[in-house]
Amino acid sequence: MKLFRFITEDDTSAFCHRVTAALNKGWDLHGGPTYAFDAAKGVMRCGQAVVKEVPGTYTPDIKLGEQ
Numbered sequence: 804m805k806l807f808r809f810i811t812e813d814d815t816s817a818f819c820h821r822v823t824a825a826l827n828k829g830w831d832l833h834g835g836p837t838y839a840f841d842a843a844k845g846v847m848r849c850g851q852a853v854v855k856e857v858p859g860t861y862t863p864d865i866k867l868g869e870q
């Protein structure tokens with residue numbers, strides 16, 4: 804099955820660390836990163852889609868971050 808995640812974080816090194824951790828767990832980048840202003844928090848936010856092929860059948864209760 805193919806899994807999809809969209810990682811978001813404030814524009815700090817924490818975002819890069821979250822994406823790096825996903826890459827080191829076998830996830831692949833899907834498209835380019837996004838960058839937008841969060842008016843409610845007054846900060847810039849980053850986002851990156853990642854995908855991963857794993858055995859099994861998809862169910863909505865899968866914890867994507869633990870794959």
